[in-house]
Amino acid sequence: MTDATTTAAPPRVFRSDVRAARKRLAGQLRKTPVFHTTVAGLPVSLKLEYLQHGGTFQLRGSLNALLTAAPRPTQVVLAAGGNAGIAAALAAARLGRACTVVVPETAPHSKVAAMWSHGAEVRWHGTTHAEACARAVELAAERGALYLPVHDTPAVVAGAGVLGLELEEQVRGRPPVLAAVGGGALIGGLAAALGRRQRVIGVEPERRALLRAALGAERPVGVPAADSAGPDRVGAIAFDIARRADVPALTVTDDAVDAARDLLWREFRIAVEPSGAAALAALVSGAFVPEPGRRTIVVLCGANGDPAAR
Incomplete structure (x- = not known):
């Protein structure tokens, strides 16, 4: 289960929505740098999005969603087990809004601590993302707060897509873009921004x-996963855009992700969490094979891993 439970056609997000989000977010985000280098002998442009405020690309979407909500909410409630909660907590704090994050009991303690550090109220409920979502919907209704499907x-997808507009300015030649899938906001936003003019490739464990x-099913479907703190299906908006x-x-093994993280630290002293290294894992493991001599953009999207887990 994800935040969206309706079977109706999802709202569409277009490049015009992403361009509007860029104007709205001007001055509130870092335009994260791109590092042109070689990895395993292959030309690569690393988009250092893990340097975004809060250590995650998801701040882009959370800020855009809160800035476009009408009427402007005084408090927001959401369900998240990781970076989406951190981003929403930070966005709410910046805008002077109260934020409550409902997290499953399986949520990493390091990420819960980061939510607290940005002033969020954190409530535990259930053992899965779906159970946390159900409680967040109830809590938002009880409080008259905005419920934010993260x-x-x-607006979340459009905000994430601003990253794609930055890449158009930072890397010439429109090379393919590898990015982690997660709940779908990142690849959905990238594809909405870049369309078919520049290939976007999703990578997931x-x-x-x-x-x-x-x-495969031609619709978002539940996938049992060891990581029950996250959504069990891709967002309907992102799926529509991806299609x-x-x-x-593309899929990668946990071993490939670990190898990519080790490479980033060994060669560049870059420390990212597993989801942040998934895109690079596709390149160095051979899951994605670029055209000879062709540059690839790799989005390093998150830096909120547990230091004790490395």
């Missing part, structure tokens, strides 16, 4: 291949 809201399952933009879903 993976499946048009074999044990949690949400986009691959959706593309229209022909975004493929």
Whole structure:
């Protein structure tokens, strides 16, 4: 289950929505740098999005969603087990709004601590993301607060897409873009921004291949996963965009992700969490094979891993 439970056609997000989000977010985000280098002998442009405020790309979407909500909410409630909660907590704090994050009991303690550090109220409920979502909906209704579906809201996807507009300015030649799938906001936003003019490729772990399952079933479907703190299916908005933009879903093993993280630290002293290294894992493991001599953009999207787990 994700934040979206309706079977109706999802709202569409277009490049015009992403461009509007960029204007709205001007001065509130870091335009994260791109590092042009070689990895395993291959030309690569690393988009250092892990340097975003809060250590996650998801701040882009959370800020955009709160800035576009009408009427302007005084408090926001959401369900999240990781970076989406951190981003929403930070966005709410910046805008002077109260924020409550409902997290499953399986949520990493390091990420819960980060939510607290940005002033969020954190409530534990259930053992899965779906159970946390159900409680967050109830809590928002009880309080008259805005409920924010952090993976499946048009403004969240459009905000994430601003990253794609930055890449157009930072890297010439429109090379393919590898990015982690997660709940779908990142690849959905990238594909909405870039369309078919620049190829976007989703990467996800074999044990949690949400986009691959959706593309196979032609609709978002639940995927049992070891990581029960996160959504069990890709967002409907992102799936619709991925299908229209022909975004493929590549899968990588946990070992490949670990190897990519080790490479980033060994060669560049870059420390990212597993989801942040998934895109690079596809390149160095051979899951994605670029055209000879062709540059690839790799989005390093998150830096909120547990230091004790390395």
